Amino acid sequence: MTNQSIEIEEPPTLQIQLDISIIIRPLTMFFLKTWRSTVFGVYGYLNFTKSGFIEHSKKFKPEDMLTRLNEKNCIVTGANSGLGFATAEGLASRGATVYMVCRNKERGEAALSKIQSTTGNQNVHLEVCDLSSVSEIKSFASRFSSKDVPIHILVNNAGLLEHKRVTTSEGFELNFSVNVLGTYSITELMLPLVEKAAPDARVITVSSGGMYTAPLTTDLQYSDSNFNGVDQYARNKRVQFVLAFVFSCVLEELRVLGFMVTGLTGNTETVGGTSKDLSEVGNLVKMLGFITDHIVLEAAPLFGLISTNLTGLHSEGARAYRCQSIEESLGEAGIQMESAENPIVALTEKWAEMYKNKGIGFYSMHPGWAETPGVAKSLPGLSERLSGNLRTSEEGADTIIWLALQPKEKLVSGAFYFDRAEAPKHLMFSATGGSHVVIDSVVDGLRSLSALSS
Structure with missing residues (x-):
């Protein structure tokens, strides 16, 4: 074998x-x-959450909210519902003349009527403007400037969260157009009127806790x-x-x-x-x-x-x-290495630096997680999981109104606020620390896109 x-x-x-x-x-x-x-x-x-607000409110001082705003002129964007409505109502109840900037005329008129009825203040007015359109913002600014009234308080509240990519008629991604470019444009164009109210003028911009999860990127419109x-x-x-x-x-x-x-x-x-x-x-x-x-x-x-x-x-x-x-x-992969704050917070810092000698205070704030129509539509998962523990619109707007009422010497221009106190802009070890080079680049880009002169 x-x-x-x-x-x-x-x-x-x-x-x-x-x-x-x-x-x-x-x-x-x-x-x-x-x-x-x-x-x-x-x-x-x-x-x-609401439980967080209740806990923090134990340290609130009731006297902080007693200031009257008679003879003060205020602009609130996105004022027909949610935080914007609560803010406009809170300012009007303290005697301010309030200009509500809303995209939809019908909803704006309904909100206007409700605020006038609730507060008894008839000095509440509606201004129709779509903040996703730079050209509309420019038209609004030109129209409003003809009134030649000083603006003591400008509240940049308008914002949205659209999950699908939508491009505006001007070619910009919709979220970016409203949340960043629109905020930048209306603030820059209103500054001459805000400066008229100096030294007690202030700009309050509503940001989001979501800024804690991401650094700033120069790719603001995304892919x-x-x-x-x-x-x-x-x-x-x-x-x-x-x-x-x-x-x-x-x-x-x-x-x-x-x-x-x-x-x-x-x-x-x-x-x-x-x-x-x-x-x-x-x-x-x-x-x-x-x-x-x-x-x-x-x-x-x-x-x-x-x-x-x-x-x-x-x-x-x-x-x-x-x-x-x-x-x-x-x-x-959509990962940008530049590191800095959320655009709104970064813009607030930049404005505070640029206009520090103009008598204008610039503040950004986070309202917490509030149960608003915008949140219910854009973040249904959050609304469902935190049902019963989301803040009311009034609780979310509390710090906005607080910032509008405090003596300026009590506040820090360029700072970020949450629940009536200055808050950190970054979470521990989150690597979202700021880069002035990136911030300057973003501001230059916004100036170019909005075609506003420096």
Whole structure:
């Protein structure tokens, strides 16, 4: 018998070639964004909700809200509902002459009638202007300037959150057009009238706690890919395995914020000196569930990028993020490396610096999470999970009115306020610290887009 050697052919193996240098930076950015979102969700649940307002209001001074505003002229944008309506009503109830700037004439007239009836103040007026249109803002400014009335208080409240990409007739992305370009344009064009009210003039701009989760980028209008909900949902499924790891770290990481967890039921936690029943932990977990969606969306481009570098994986999502270098990969993934504040907060700082000798105070503020028509429409998940624990519009507008009433020497121009106190502009270790170069670049870009002279 002849001995024959039998060669057993091993099954083919999938050769995975991964260029670590391509993904390490985006991976770092992903975990940084995950950290921001997680800390923001926890911090927000404990501070931005109705329960947070009730806790903070224990330190409020009733006398701070007794100032009368007779003979003061105020402009409030987006004043037909929500925070804007509550602000206009609060100012009118204190005797101010209020100009409500609204996009929709019918809704504006209904809000105007209600405020006049409720406050008994007939010096409340409607100005119709679509703040998504620079040309309309310019027309409004020209028309209003002919009144030649000093503006003591300008409240930039108008804003929106549109999930799908919508382009205005002027070619701008809609969110950017209203929230940033519109705010910049109306403020710059109203400043001559605001300066007439110096030294007691002030500009109050409503920002959002969402600024804590992201740095400023010079790509303010964003790319089309960021608005493709179907593709993003498909990519979501690739990264859900990461979330178990992320949230397993939450309790450990909370100690950075000063939390002390002593039990899961029937015990208390200490948050900045306040005790809370840990029966609320379940609601907090629901809140973390909400920010999971946000984290997944942040991660989708990253994992599309990783997929392109795995031999044998050729999905459409992967090819969409094929990259040749780290910088290109960041750009294609929608990750910008510039670091600074939310545009509104950055603009407020810049205005405070530019006009510090003009007798005008510039302040930005965060209203907390309020139950407004805008929130219900744009963030239904937040509304559902925090049902019963969202602030009222009046509670959200409280700090706006407080800023309008305080002596200027009590306030810090350029500062960011929350619940009647100066607040930090960045969460701990969030890497959203400011860069004056980026801020200047953004302001120059806004000036160019709005065609306003410097």
